[in-house]
Amino acid sequence: MPLSASLARGVARTTPGxxxxxxxxxxxxxxxxxxxxxxxxxxxxxxxxxxxxxDDLRVSRRHGELTYRAGQWWLRNTGQQLVRLPRGRMMHLGTEPIPLATGYTPLFVKGSGYREHLVELYVASHDDQGPVSRRRAETARPETWALDDDERLLLVVLGQRYLLYEEDPRPLTYATAAKQFAYRRPDAGWNERKIEYRVEAVRRRLHRTGFRYPLIHDKSQGRPGDNSEPPPT
Known part of the structure; x- marks a missing residue:
């Protein structure tokens, strides 16, 4: 059943779903x-x-659809090009429909060359009124975590390729980081062992704070790596 303008008019914004x-x-x-x-x-x-x-001929005339059934909106790719979802999830023409969670979901339709076309989706829950204008509201501050000066310096050195916005960045190995410390702070004693110890201490502390990304390695897999191995192909 296609959507018509008359269906959209008069819908209460507080309706869940x-x-x-x-x-x-x-x-x-x-x-x-x-x-x-x-x-x-x-x-x-x-x-x-x-x-x-x-204006992009790589986008299909009917590229995707959202159908309401079983109490949820289900997304299906009906186009020739991929649809990209958060966390790198991809949908192609043969992918089974997936249900949308309540709240905000962005999806990107692959186009010509490097073009990607954004479709913003929002499913209202029982206790909200959908997206509303907040142009006059104060900007939300980014979430931050406390680090001492040594920890901050260590993470900057290890993650400098990310901070420089290099293409396909990876962290420095502990050995490479130790060489940089030996040159810049020869009296601080930053060897590989000390770097590994401080990194693991930061991992454990942030993990206890409910940090949203995984930080603790599975001990059954042995000693955690430090990017010494080449990336998987």
């Missing part, structure tokens, strides 16, 4: 009605409800 979708060329709002389908792609209405990549 309501879908908000937008791209640079438009937006749609859809109620959580069983069997309702919202289609997006390069084509025009009535073939699609939301235009995306409208």
């Amino acid at each position: 309501i879908l908000h979708a937008r791209t640079v060329t438009g937006d749609v709002t859809a109620p959580p009605r069983p069997g309702l389908t919202v289609r997006f792609g390069r084509g025009e209405k009535p073939d699609v409800d939301l235009g995306v990549g409208i």
Whole structure:
């Protein structure tokens, strides 16, 4: 069942499960009605409800769809190009539909060359009213974690390729970091053993604070690596 403008009008923004979708060329709002389908792609209405990549011939005229069933919105790729989801998850034409979680989900439609076309999705939960304008609100401060001066210097040295925004960055090995410390701070005693000890101490401390990314290695796999091995191919 395709989405029509009349279906979108008059939907209460507080309805749980309501879908908000937008791209640079438009937006749609859809109620959580069983069997309702919202289609997006390069084509025009009535073939699609939301235009995306409208000037990019690599984007299919019907590139994807969202269907409400079993109490959730289900995303399916119906186009020739990949759809990229958060955490690097990819969907192709044969991928089984996946359910959207409540809240915000960005997806990117692969286009020509390096082009990727953003589709922003938001599924309202029971206790929110969907995306609202916050232009006058104070900017949220980034989350930070306490580090002493030595820890901060150590992480800067190990992660300098990321801080320089190099392409495909990787951390320095402990051996390489120790050589840099020997040159810049020869009296500080930063050898490989000390670097490993301090890194593991930071890992354990941040892990206890509920840091969102995994920091603790599986001990059954042996001694944690320090990027000495080449990346997997």
